[in-house]
Amino acid sequence: MATIFTKIINGDIPCYKVAETDDFLAFLDINPNAKGHTLCIPKVEIDKVFDLDKESYKNLMEFSRTVAIAIQKSVPCKRVGMTVIGLEVPHAHVHLIPLNSMEDARFISKEKLTSGAFEATAKAISSHINF
Numbered sequence: 001m002a003t004i005f006t007k008i009i010n011g012d013i014p015c016y017k018v019a020e021t022d023d024f025l026a027f028l029d030i031n032p033n034a035k036g037h038t039l040c041i042p043k044v045e046i047d048k049v050f051d052l053d054k055e056s057y058k059n060l061m062e063f064s065r066t067v068a069i070a071i072q073k074s075v076p077c078k079r080v081g082m083t084v085i086g087l088e089v090p091h092a093h094v095h096l097i098p099l100n101s102m103e104d105a106r107f108i109s110k111e112k113l114t115s116g117a118f119e120a121t122a123k124a125i126s127s128h129i130n131f
């Protein structure tokens, strides 16, 4: 069965899109640790990020770097953190999280955002994307 992220890629489930290439998609996490928390995923459905072939892995990291730089320019934060977990969704993804304290990296305290805030955040980040 298709993962929830494949359904997002296919447009069957909506997302707040931040960036897209032929091979990768970035969109806001629906239950963010902090405003601007973004997920970067390969369009190919592979569970574990370290099972990607070397080229795809390198390209996912390069794509994530571009998105992280855009987040840093548009979301006030001390720095952008990168995390790989994957315990919830079995489709490789990189979490990019605007960090102001360790709390933002802990996946425990979550930020509630309105759909308007999600939309504005995605738009702000995407305006700084430069491939």
Ligand code: 5GP
Binding pocket: 004, 013, 015, 016, 027, 028, 029, 030, 031, 032, 039, 084, 085, 086, 087, 088, 089, 090
């Ligand atoms: P992980 O698999 O790395 O443990 O966590 C998966 C992440 O995906 C979680 O932070 C969760 O909030 C996010 N997530 C799960 N389902 C959806 C969804 O349908 N849309 C979006 N945008 N994010 C999701």
